[in-house]
Amino acid sequence: xxxxxxxxxxxxxxxxxxxxxxxxxxxxxxxxxxxxxxxxxxxxxxxxxxxxxxxxxxxxxxxxxxxxxxxxxxxxxxxxxxxxxxxxxxxxxxxxxxxxxxxxxxxxxxxxxxxxxxxxxxxxxxxxxxxxxxxxxxxxxxxxxxxxxxxxxxxxxxxxxxxxxxxxxxxxxxxxxxxxxxxxxxxxxxxxxxxxxxxxxxxxxxxxxxxxxxxxxxxxxxxxxxxxxxxxxxxxxxxxxxxxxxxxxxxxxxxxxxxxxxxxxxxxxxxxxxxxxxxxxxxxxxxxxxxxxxxxxxxxxx
Amino acid sequence: xxxxxxxxxxxxxxxxxxxxxxxxxxxxxxxxxxxxxxxxxxxxxxxxxxxxxxxxxxxxxxxxxxxxxxxxxxxxxxxxxxxxxxxxxxxxxxxxxxxxxxxxxxxxxxxxxxxxxxxxxxxxxxxxxxxxxxxxxxxxxxxxxxxxxxxxxxxxxxxxxxxxxxxxxxxxxxxxxxxxxxxxxxxxxxxxxxxxxxxxxxxxxxxxxxxxxxxxxxxxxxxxxxx
Numbered sequence: 026x027x028x029x030x031x032x033x034x035x036x037x038x039x040x041x042x043x044x045x046x047x048x049x050x051x052x053x054x055x056x057x058x059x060x061x062x063x064x065x066x067x068x069x070x071x072x073x074x075x076x077x078x079x080x081x082x083x084x085x086x087x088x089x090x091x092x093x094x095x096x097x098x099x100x101x102x103x104x105x106x107x108x109x110x111x112x113x114x115x116x117x118x119x120x121x122x123x124x125x126x127x128x129x130x131x132x133x134x135x136x137x138x139x140x141x142x143x144x145x146x147x148x149x150x151x152x153x154x155x156x157x158x159x160x161x162x163x164x165x166x167x168x169x170x171x172x173x174x175x176x177x178x179x180x181x182x183x184x185x186x187x188x189x190x191x192x193x194x195x196x197x198x199x200x201x202x203x204x205x206x207x208x209x210x211x212x213x214x215x216x217x218x219x220x221x222x223x224x225x226x227x228x229x230x231x232x233x234x235x236x237x238x239x240x241x242x243x244x245x246x247x248x249x250x251x252x253x254x255x256x257x258x259x260x261x262x263x264x265x266x267x268x269x270x271x272x273x274x275x276x277x278x279x280x281x282x283x284x285x286x287x288x289x290x291x292x293x294x295x296x297x298x299x300x301x302x303x304x305x306x307x308x309x310x311x312x313x314x315x316x317x318x319x320x321x322x323x324x325x326x327x
Numbered sequence: 328x329x330x331x332x333x334x335x336x337x338x339x340x341x342x343x344x345x346x347x348x349x350x351x352x353x354x355x356x357x358x359x360x361x362x363x364x365x366x367x368x369x370x371x372x373x374x375x376x377x378x379x380x381x382x383x384x385x386x387x388x389x390x391x392x393x394x395x396x397x398x399x400x401x402x403x404x405x406x407x408x409x410x411x412x413x414x415x416x417x418x419x420x421x422x423x424x425x426x427x428x429x430x431x432x433x434x435x436x437x438x439x440x441x442x443x444x445x446x447x448x449x450x451x452x453x454x455x456x457x458x459x460x461x462x463x464x465x466x467x468x469x470x471x472x473x474x475x476x477x478x479x480x481x482x483x484x485x486x487x488x489x490x491x492x493x494x495x496x497x498x499x500x501x502x503x504x505x506x507x508x509x510x511x512x513x514x515x516x517x518x519x520x521x522x523x524x525x526x527x528x529x530x531x532x533x534x535x536x537x538x539x540x541x542x543x544x545x546x547x548x549x550x551x552x553x554x
Contacts, residue, residue, distance in 0.1 A: 232418075238405070239410050
């Protein structure tokens with residue numbers, strides 16, 4: 026068994042070296058495919074970060090009537106916190122709302138004067154509610170439209186933001202589904218291109234394969250070196266795609282970090298380097314080995 | 328023992344290679360298959376190594392029924408048969424030693440045995456001093472001797488030679504035939520497909536004559552007679 030494995034590996038290296046140009050072409054195609062996959066992988070992270078930032082900005086605000094008793098408002102807060110859809114509820118009392126308003130308009134003398142002339146606090150207390158998923162705001166809004174709350178609640182802002190929230194939810198969903206479809210499509214295209222390139226390499230060795238069959242080599246022995254060479258293509262292509270990606274990531278990182286809040290693209294790339302390399306290797310090896318395996322099938326029929 | 332029992336090979340309505348042929352070859356025999364081009368000699372050899380399947384009939388080799396053999400069992404069958412071709416079919420980027428060793432490597436022989444057997448086989452075919460030469464550095468006769476060494480290296484029960492002298496000059500032709508006779512004397516069955524009249528008439532061994540896919544003559548000490 027060890028002897029057979031050793032010989033398969035030896036012939037695999039020989040096939041790789043002897044078909045220098047075809048090996049280079051196959052690796053070239055694989056590098057393109059793996060770079061595209063890496064880009065999809067990285068853009069998925071950028072998209073996720075951007076979406077989290079956008080999602081974070083979406084909330085529902087419940088404005089209470091100025092006459093609403095505080096313990097009733099806090100009870101509603103607690104009941105909202107008990108909902109599975111709700112991630113966080115922040116209570117802003119009338120006093121805090123006034124303080125925030127004053128802080129915001131600190132430099133505007135006219136507004137400050139108008140507020141002090143009113144004599145009493147005109148602002149209502151409110152609850153800012155954040156859901157785990159933007160799609161869940163409709164359910165929370167439904168909960169808040171209960172008639173029992175009419176005496177307490179002045180207005181719910183969801184109705185005003187509903188269109189924006191729903192549209193954002195739709196965009197998020199579409200982008201994620203689109204990414205999946207694109208990944209699947211590219212996998213098939215890359216697989217076919219690599220399969221054909223490897224088939225060409227195998228075709229150029231058909232005489233050798235014929236002689237192997239003639240002298241009684243088993244299918245595993247004939248196929249083995251080509252599958253091994255395919256794995257070698259995958260490993261090299263994965264390493265090269267990562268080496269090519271690094272300077273590109275470092276170059277675009279400062280621009281992307283400005284564009285997307287909370288994004289630190291370079292740090293993410295460096296921290297995820299082992300995992301990304303593992304993905305690239307797994308995909309490269311799978312593409313190389315599977316393509317070689319199937320490309321050999323025709324030559325093993327006789 | 329090799330047996331062809333009512334074997335036909337029909338490729339299409341207009342292309343048939345063999346028609347209901349029946350013969351038997353005993354161990355240690357030296358049998359020549361003769362016939363014009365297209366008579367069906369190569370098809371007989373292809374059927375024997377399982378490269379083709381018969382349309383009808385049975386092909387038997389020892390305990391194998393070749394006509395029904397599974398793909399996975401073909402390599403094992405082929406390790407019992409050494410094959411020699413007119414065009415040598417050597418690996419161009421391997422030297423004589425590596426070409427012969429290749430047959431043992433694919434069969435899983437340990438390296439120590441390969442190191443012992445390959446020089447012996449090359450010495451036997453008279454190429455002890457040409458082991459490191461590549462096929463491009465060898466003459467036609469030398470290439471064919473490398474092919475013979477490769478075919479016999481794993482001590483097969485049968486050597487099958489398809490026009491092995493077709494590309495050789497008269498001197499080399501007789502050298503190759505002498506080698507095949509020597510291999511036969513050592514206990515290996517030899518099946519020689521040829522249309523060389525001189526060889527057949529000088530051998531004085533069994534001759535099966537094919538014409539248009541039919542066995543028209545099978546003689547113990549045959550001569551080259553095509554009609």
